[in-house]
Amino acid sequence: MPALNWIGKEQVVNHDKEVPFRLLKKVKSISVGENSQNLIIHGDNLEALKALMPYYCNKIKCIYIDPPYNTGNEGWVYNDNVNSTKIKRWLGKVVGGETEDLCRHDKWLCMMYPRLKLLKDLLKENGAIFVSIDDDEADHARALLDEIFGRQNFVATIIWQKKFSPQSDAKFFSDVHDYILVYSKNITNFRVKLLQRKESTNARYLNLDNDPRGLWMSSDFSVKTYSKKYDYPITTPSGKIVKATKGRCWATSKERFKEFVKDNRIWFGKNLNGVPRLKRFLSEVKEGIVPTTIWFYQEVGHNQEARxxxxxxxxxxxxxxxxxxxxxxIKRIIQLATDSDDLILDSFVGSGTTGQAVLELNKEDSGNRKFILVELEDAVAKNITAERIKRVIKSEKLDVGFEFCELDRPLFNSEGEIENECVFEQLATYIYFTETQTNIDKKQINKSYIGLSPDEINEYYLIFKEKHKNKLTKEFLKNLKKSTKRKIVYADFCLISQDELDKYNIEFKQIPYEIKRY
Ligand SMILES: C[S@@+](CC[C@H](N)C(=O)[O-])C[C@H]1O[C@@H](n2cnc3c(N)ncnc32)[C@H](O)[C@@H]1O
Structure with a gap:
């Protein structure tokens, strides 16, 4: 498959693997309530997504992102170019001396590539990502998404009408739309929901012949794809003989047509001598409407409405x-791509629209969806994102909250030692994830036992109380599960002989050296 190349690509293709794993630190003064499972993280999403991995790998059903469009406008509250000081510094570190040669498109691609890779890892097998973008980077975004998600997982390009009146100062055409690119993690598992039918659509259903099956609407009974077999004369109840218009034929065979007539599913008009039409009952179509790829402002809002x-x-x-x-x-996206208890992630969250959309939708359908929102700029994250969600919770009187988190230090310091602040549950979560590539089930944790591998071959244990003093001793053997499974035990020291380890089917792994780096 053709792939896009740009300056700096080599340095970023595996960069997601080099990002240090950081812990998340809750900021109580900005958070609302306890244990809501909604998260707002302040920080660069590259590090934030990595920090989420041991907890949320393969768990997110719907990702919506609205990254900087790279329009060249640097005077906004957030920087729309990839020229914000933080991203510039990051590029300098990752791409190195070559940064000077990068044009703004190279920079945007370097910035997006590792972030999209992490986002893909976080998605559920039946999940999907929705990416807002405009013509500045749409072609590059498609190529990146094709490469990372696989072209076969492309779902659709949606056109959203963001404005309704033309801009008279436009140089050529007045641009009134954005794109939303949709990719699934795995197209065979992805399902899109139907849109709720509107009252105005239902109002077109009548019951002109008092059919006991209720309201119906008629549709053309002839089709364009011609078949001689389906081209037959029909006698109307008033005795008139009608044929399909030239070049067309009826939709079914003569025999099937007779069955339809017998079932009172054919409408010949009030005078019983019109061209036959098929009756479609509202009760049969009520489950919803297939979404189209053009979303007009009347249905989903426009820029002005958002402001x-x-x-x-x-x-x-x-x-x-x-x-x-x-x-x-955003509500439309979540409606189409989630069930009522799914997780939604927005890692370029800005003013927090995605959080509000999740809360509103939950209120409307009594859902229990959760959100994870990430924002780079300190002032935006605290004064706009978190503040907006707080205000929505208050004004709507919602019984929910969120945890506001900062990115803490990396789990391992520059000497490779575990950070002093790290607690048992954090290290257990990280170790279980690096061993199994799946998330720990906290309910399984029992003293030093932290879980069974998904293939049920290994049991994992962690001895971690006081830094540098965690020993695998004879005493510990008494706490082992009575099973024949292989037992992987992490501790600082091992005070029992190899023979005894073999007897208990134990593999000892030394902290921190034998903890895999993700
Ligand atoms: C286009 S805005 C998103 C607007 C949002 N959809 C809304 O409705 O408010 C992009 C946001 O992403 C943030 N951002 C840019 N780079 C980021 C990064 N590396 N990590 C996290 N956030 C980032 C910017 O600060 C900005 O607030």
């Missing part, structure tokens, strides 16, 4: 954030 929404929440204060998305737009 007004934000202004209303912040009580008319001068606009704090440039280019938020309308809540209705």
């Amino acid at each position: 007004q929404e934000l202004k209303k929440i912040f009580r008319g204060k001068e606009l704090l954030f440039d280019n938020p998305k309308p809540v209705r737009l």
